[in-house]
Amino acid sequence: MEKGERLGYMLTCSAYSHLGIWTVPLARGPCCDSRPMICARQPASLPTPDTPLHPKTGSRKTADPFCAQPEDSRSLMPRTLDGQITMEKTPSYFVTREVPRRIHSMSPDTKLIVVVRNPVTRAISDYAQTLSKTPGLPSFRALAFRHGLGPVDTAWSAVRIGLYAQHLGNWLHYFPLSRFLFVSGERLVSDPAGEVGRVQDFLGLKRVVTDKHFYFNTTKGFPCLKKAPESSRPRCLGKSKGRPHPRVPKAVVQRLQDFYRPFNLKFYQMTGQDFGWD
Numbered sequence: 001m002e003k004g005e006r007l008g009y010m011l012t013c014s015a016y017s018h019l020g021i022w023t024v025p026l027a028r029g030p031c032c033d034s035r036p037m038i039c040a041r042q043p044a045s046l047p048t049p050d051t052p053l054h055p056k057t058g059s060r061k062t063a064d065p066f067c068a069q070p071e072d073s074r075s076l077m078p079r080t081l082d083g084q085i086t087m088e089k090t091p092s093y094f095v096t097r098e099v100p101r102r103i104h105s106m107s108p109d110t111k112l113i114v115v116v117r118n119p120v121t122r123a124i125s126d127y128a129q130t131l132s133k134t135p136g137l138p139s140f141r142a143l144a145f146r147h148g149l150g151p152v153d154t155a156w157s158a159v160r161i162g163l164y165a166q167h168l169g170n171w172l173h174y175f176p177l178s179r180f181l182f183v184s185g186e187r188l189v190s191d192p193a194g195e196v197g198r199v200q201d202f203l204g205l206k207r208v209v210t211d212k213h214f215y216f217n218t219t220k221g222f223p224c225l226k227k228a229p230e231s232s233r234p235r236c237l238g239k240s241k242g243r244p245h246p247r248v249p250k251a252v253v254q255r256l257q258d259f260y261r262p263f264n265l266k267f268y269q270m271t272g273q274d275f276g277w278d
Ligand SMILES: Nc1ncnc2c1ncn2[C@@H]1O[C@H](COP(=O)(O)OS(=O)(=O)O)[C@@H](OP(=O)(O)O)[C@H]1O
Pocket: 013, 014, 015, 016, 017, 091, 124, 125, 126, 128, 129, 185, 188, 189, 222, 223, 224, 236, 237, 240, 241, 242, 243
C-alpha cells in the first residue's frame, strides 16, 4: 500500500478503548446535521476530566468538532510515516448504516477489525455502563422486553447492537470479507496474546507483542500489561473496563440467548468463525 493508504479501523461491539488512537466520528455531529460531512475532534479539544457530562448519554463530548467533506477526511487523520499504521476506533461505526459507504469512499483498502463478544453479555455490559451514569434506570429486564415479558425489544440499542449479522451485512455491500478481522472479545480476555497476535498478522506486522507482555491480575480479574509503554510499571485498563455486571435473572438471560441464537449462527456462517456463544 502507498503512503497515506495505511488506515485501519477498529469497529468494536465490545469496545476496547485502550487500542483506540484518535476519534474521527463519521456519524453526523452538531455541525453536520444538515450537511454530509465528517467531523473530528481536534486533539486539542479531546474531552478532559473537566469537560461537562452530556446530560443524556453521561459521556464527555467536546463541542465544535472540526468538519470536512468526506473526500477531505484523510486530512483529519494523523499523518503517518512509512512503516506506520493509522488506527482509529469508534464502537458505533459497526452499527451505523452510513459509515461503510463513507469509509469506503475515503479508502477502499482500509482494513477493518471487529471485536465482538456474546451479544447477551454485551447487552448486560452496555446496561451496566448506562446504569453507572444513570441511577434509577429501569431494570435490564424492563428494557430488554416489550410489555413486561413480551417480545425482545430490538429498538433498545443494547439489544440492537448485538445483531451482528445484520450490521455485517451492511458492511459487506462495500468491503469484501478479506478486509475484516473478527476478534473474539472472550479470547481477548482468556488469551490476549493469541488475539493480539492475530491482529498483528492481519496488519502485516511482526509479532512484537506476545504473552511475555501480559500477566493475569487476580484483583482486577483481567489480563494487564506487565509494563505500560514508556513506563516500567504494570498497567491494567481503567475502572470502567471489567466492572461487575448487575445480576440479571437466569430466565431473562436464557430468553435473550435463544433470541440471538439464529443471528449468531448467521454471523458464524458469514465470518466462517464459530465464536462459541451458543
Ligand atoms: N484486559 C482487560 N481489562 C479489562 N476489561 C477487558 C479486558 N479485556 C477485555 N475487557 C473487556 O472490555 C470491556 C470494556 O470495553 P468497553 O466495551 O466498555 O469499551 S468502550 O468504552 O466501549 O470503548 C469490559 O467489559 P465489562 O466487563 O462489561 O466492563 C471487559 O469485559
